[in-house]
Amino acid sequence: MGVAVTLIAAGLILNLILTTGLVRRLRDFSARGEPEPQLRLPVAPGLSPGDAVPEFSTTSVAGHSVSTADLNGVPWVVGFFSSGCRACREHIVDYGDYVASLRSGSTAAIAVVVGTDPGGRDLVETAQHITELLVVEDLGGAVSRSFAVEAFPSFFAVDRSGRVSHADLSARRLPQGLS
Numbered sequence: 001m002g003v004a005v006t007l008i009a010a011g012l013i014l015n016l017i018l019t020t021g022l023v024r025r026l027r028d029f030s031a032r033g034e035p036e037p038q039l040r041l042p043v044a045p046g047l048s049p050g051d052a053v054p055e056f057s058t059t060s061v062a063g064h065s066v067s068t069a070d071l072n073g074v075p076w077v078v079g080f081f082s083s084g085c086r087a088c089r090e091h092i093v094d095y096g097d098y099v100a101s102l103r104s105g106s107t108a109a110i111a112v113v114v115g116t117d118p119g120g121r122d123l124v125e126t127a128q129h130i131t132e133l134l135v136v137e138d139l140g141g142a143v144s145r146s147f148a149v150e151a152f153p154s155f156f157a158v159d160r161s162g163r164v165s166h167a168d169l170s171a172r173r174l175p176q177g178l179s
Contacts (some may be wrong), residue, residue, distance in 0.1 A: 045080070045154030046147045047164045053156075056146040061124070061134045066110060066143070073160055075178035076108035079171060080144055081127070082152035083113060083120025091153040092123060094171040096130040107178050109133060112143050114152065 047053065057067035079095040081088040092111070099109040111127035112135045113120055120136075127134045135143055147156060155174055157166040166175050 045151055045156065045167050045169055046149045047156065047167060049164050049167060051164045053158055053162050053164060054146045056142040058135055058137065058142045060132065061128070061136055062132050064132060066133050066135055068146075068162060071108055071158070072162060074106055074108055075160055075165075076110065076158050077102070077174065077178070078110040078112060078143070078147070078156050078158070080112045080114060080147070080149050080152060080154040081123050083115030083117045083123060085152040088123060088153045089126075091171055092126050092130070095153075095155065096126065098171045098174055099130050101176065102178065110135065110143070112137065112141075114139055114141065114144055114149075 053068055055068050057065070057069070060066050077099065079092070081092055095111065102109065109131040110133040111131050113123045113127055114137060116136065116138065124134065124136060135141075137143060147154070151169060153169065153171070155166075155168050155171050156164050157174055157178055159165045159178070165178070166173075168174060
């Protein structure tokens with residue numbers, strides 16, 4: 001019993017020391033007029049609406065050419081997923097539902113899986129059911145570099161002129177009608 005009380009007391013004293021140090025550090029930032037350090041989370045997936053999509057050219061898993069030139073003149077959507085991203089497994093299902101809702105029109109759909117670790121096989125298999133234009137590339141590959149992807153998952157709608165019309169971190173917020 002005495003040992004347990006001693007360990008708890010030691011833990012509380014250590015917690016008090018660490019908290020005091022943290023408060024002093026934050027006061028130092030304020031006294032110097034420096035902003036407090038903050039965790040920067042992406043608020044946008046990469047390119048912004050109105051941006052022209054830079055040229056890219058690659059080959060899909062099925063051997064199809066995938067390039068901005070191939071997509072010229074048609075609206076298209078692209079979803080980016082990472083093999084190391086847990087949220088991507090949920091969002092790829094939403095992207096599949098979204099793409100299925102567009103099938104009645106002439107909209108192209110691309111899925112890009114970034115990373116080749118074994119954990120990404122399920123993403124690749126799911127994406128193959130969504131579109132024939134499935135690209136698997138390493139981080140910084142041609143398509144993700146063109147879209148300046150900063151977070152996963154990321155989704156973009158591109159109009160007929162090759163400009164981003166919508167960019168979001170959720171497929172649920174992509175526009176229903178593309179033109």
